[in-house]
Amino acid sequence: MPLYILNKDGRPGMTRRQCTGEYKVKPIKKKVRGLLGYPYPARVPKGVFVEQWIGISTDEFHRAKDADVQYMRNVHPLIEMNWSRSDCVDYLSSLGLADTPKSSCLGCPFHGNAQWRHIRDNSPTEWEDVVEFDAAIRKGNARANATGNVLLGEAFLHRSRVPLDQAPIDHVTAAERAALGEEAAAELEQGVVNGCSPWTCRSEVEAVQADFGLTA
Numbered sequence: 001m002p003l004y005i006l007n008k009d010g011r012p013g014m015t016r017r018q019c020t021g022e023y024k025v026k027p028i029k030k031k032v033r034g035l036l037g038y039p040y041p042a043r044v045p046k047g048v049f050v051e052q053w054i055g056i057s058t059d060e061f062h063r064a065k066d067a068d069v070q071y072m073r074n075v076h077p078l079i080e081m082n083w084s085r086s087d088c089v090d091y092l093s094s095l096g097l098a099d100t101p102k103s104s105c106l107g108c109p110f111h112g113n114a115q116w117r118h119i120r121d122n123s124p125t126e127w128e129d130v131v132e133f134d135a136a137i138r139k140g141n142a143r144a145n146a147t148g149n150v151l152l153g154e155a156f157l158h159r160s161r162v163p164l165d166q167a168p169i170d171h172v173t174a175a176e177r178a179a180l181g182e183e184a185a186a187e188l189e190q191g192v193v194n195g196c197s198p199w200t201c202r203s204e205v206e207a208v209q210a211d212f213g214l215t216a
């Protein structure tokens with residue numbers, strides 16, 4: 001996953017993203033091949049494929065893409081039904097599910113303060129987990145470190161680059177608001193607008209940099 005970095009010289013930065021490709025796309029492709037009966041490295045015959053239904057709404061039309069392998073075909077039912085994000089919210093509300101959160105990993109660095117607070121205040125065990133995870137990544141990726149690609153600095157889950165259990169998640173500070181401007185400060189509070197799925201990852205670097213006013 002992309003992480004907020006504090007370089008040794010004090011400059012802020014971000015690591016490269018790996019989360020979706022490594023932990024979602026690869027396992028899904030492996031599973032699909034298995035279900036089709038052609039585990040890697042077997043060649044999947046032409047015309048043999050699965051259909052994947054992906055919940056991208058019309059507001060996110062630009063995120064709807066074809067699969068990059070022949071044995072998977074992407075279908076976007078919400079777009080076919082012409083449903084926007086608010087149509088989905090209305091539908092969920094009609095079922096009593098108005099509080100359905102955006103899909104994302106528990107420890108996603110693109111949570112806003114509100115999402116971090118929600119975990120802290122409602123799920124103590126999950127909060128313990130993410131705080132522990134945040135501490136564990138301080139020196140970067142263990143596998144990368146073992147192969148000599150040592151992180152020159154420290155990694156954090158919160159964009160303040162402060163350990164999560166001490167990070168300023170209760171409100172956007174005046175200093176943050178002044179540095180970021182109103183729009184980015186609102187996103188710091190609410191998080192990246194989009195949810196995350198294997199096929200619509202919220203960590204697309206450009207989007208996130210724009211969202212949070214960051215430089216890589």
Ligand code: SF4
Pocket residue numbers: 001002019020103104105107108109110196197201202203
């Ligand atoms: S929610 Fe998406 S961007 Fe965030 S950690 Fe998970 S895969 Fe990565």
